[in-house]
Amino acid sequence: MIKIYAPASIGNINVGFDLLGAAISPKNGKLLGDTVTIKSNNTFNLNNTGKFAFQLPKNIKKNIVWKCWNHFCKIIGKKILISITLEKNMPIGSGLGSSACSIVATLVAINKFCNKPLNSRQLLYLMGVIEGEISGDPHYDNVAPCYYGGLQLIINENNYISQSIPFFKDWIWIVAWPGIKISTSSARSILPLKYDKKICIEHSRLLAGFIHASYTQQSKLALKLMKDIIAEPYRMQLIPNYLKIKKQVLNLGAINFGISGSGPTIFVICNNEIIAKNISKWLSKNYLKNNQGFVHICELDTKGTRIIGE
Numbered sequence: 001m002i003k004i005y006a007p008a009s010i011g012n013i014n015v016g017f018d019l020l021g022a023a024i025s026p027k028n029g030k031l032l033g034d035t036v037t038i039k040s041n042n043t044f045n046l047n048n049t050g051k052f053a054f055q056l057p058k059n060i061k062k063n064i065v066w067k068c069w070n071h072f073c074k075i076i077g078k079k080i081l082i083s084i085t086l087e088k089n090m091p092i093g094s095g096l097g098s099s100a101c102s103i104v105a106t107l108v109a110i111n112k113f114c115n116k117p118l119n120s121r122q123l124l125y126l127m128g129v130i131e132g133e134i135s136g137d138p139h140y141d142n143v144a145p146c147y148y149g150g151l152q153l154i155i156n157e158n159n160y161i162s163q164s165i166p167f168f169k170d171w172i173w174i175v176a177w178p179g180i181k182i183s184t185s186s187a188r189s190i191l192p193l194k195y196d197k198k199i200c201i202e203h204s205r206l207l208a209g210f211i212h213a214s215y216t217q218q219s220k221l222a223l224k225l226m227k228d229i230i231a232e233p234y235r236m237q238l239i240p241n242y243l244k245i246k247k248q249v250l251n252l253g254a255i256n257f258g259i260s261g262s263g264p265t266i267f268v269i270c271n272n273e274i275i276a277k278n279i280s281k282w283l284s285k286n287y288l289k290n291n292q293g294f295v296h297i298c299e300l301d302t303k304g305t306r307i308i309g310e
C-alpha cells in the first residue's frame, strides 16, 4: 500500500501569472490537500472519499485520477492493476490547486508503484499536460509547487521546468475560500489574448524585481513589487466585493493581498501573528458565503508531495 499526500498551492502569487506558485500548509499542522492511496488489485478500481468527493464527476473517465492512470498506462504500455482511493479534501474550482493536488498525488503514487519509470522532470511534464487538458492550456504554477514544495519559478529551459526560489520565512500566508466555485478554464477565458507593450514592460519590471528582492532578501521591496497587473484587473469582477474586502484587509494590517490562482480564494500576507489571527477572524465573518467555506493561517510547505503511509 502507498499513501501519498499533495498540498494545496497558490498559483501566480500576484506578480507571476502562470510562472510563480507557492505550496502551503496550515500552521496548526492540519493537512490541506488531497491524499491518494494505491494498492495492488486484480483490476483497476477507483474509490472517492473525503469532504469534497461529492463535487467529483460521476463519470469515472472524467475523474482526474482516472486520466492520470490512463496516461500512465499508455506511457508504460500496459494496464496497471491497482485499486486507488482518492481522499478529495480540496474543494474543486477553489483557486487552491485542487486539480493539481489530485494530479500530483496520483502520478507520484503510480510512479512509485511502478518502481519509478519516470524521473521527476518527466513526471512534472506529464502533470502539466494533464493540468492543461483540464484548464485549457498547460500551466505549472500549481503542480510544480505542489510536487516540489516551497516557492517555484517556472523556467522551462535547460531541462528544468521549475526551480525553487528563496522566500521570506517570516511571511504568514492566510487563505480564505468563500465556499463558491470559479472554474480555472472560465477565469482564463476572460483574460485578454494580448496586452499593451507598456503592460508587458511593467510586468517584466515587477516580476524581475520580485525575483531579485527574493534572492537579496529585501522583504519590503518584494512586497511593493508583488502586484498583479495581468489577471486581477479582469478577475476581480468574478469575486463579490473584491476591492472592498482588499481595502479592509489591508487596513487591518496585511502587507499584501491577492487572488489565489484563478480564485475565488484570496490570499493575504502578514508578518505578525496577532494581525494574522485578527484578519482570519474578519475574513471568516465577512468573506465566507456558506458553511463550506474556510480560512486557514498557513506557512509555505517546503516538503511538497510526500509519502504518509506504506
Ligand SMILES: Nc1ncnc2c1ncn2[C@@H]1O[C@H](COP(=O)(O)OP(=O)(O)O)[C@@H](O)[C@H]1O
Pocket: 055, 056, 057, 062, 063, 064, 065, 086, 088, 091, 092, 093, 094, 095, 096, 097, 098, 099, 100, 102, 134, 135, 182, 183, 184, 185, 261, 262
Ligand atoms: N480529482 C479531481 N480533482 C479536482 N477536479 C477534478 C477531479 N476530477 C475531475 N475534476 C474536474 O476538473 C475540473 C477542475 O476545475 P478547476 O477549476 O481547474 O479546479 P481548481 O481550480 O480547484 O484546480 C473540474 O471540472 C472538476 O470537475
Ligand SMILES: N[C@@H](CCOP(=O)(O)O)C(=O)O
Pocket: 009, 011, 012, 017, 018, 019, 094, 095, 096, 097, 098, 099, 139, 141, 142, 184, 187, 188, 231, 260, 261, 262, 263
Ligand atoms: N496560473 C493559473 C493558476 C490557476 O490556479 P487554480 O488553483 O485556480 O487552478 C491561472 O491563474 O489560471
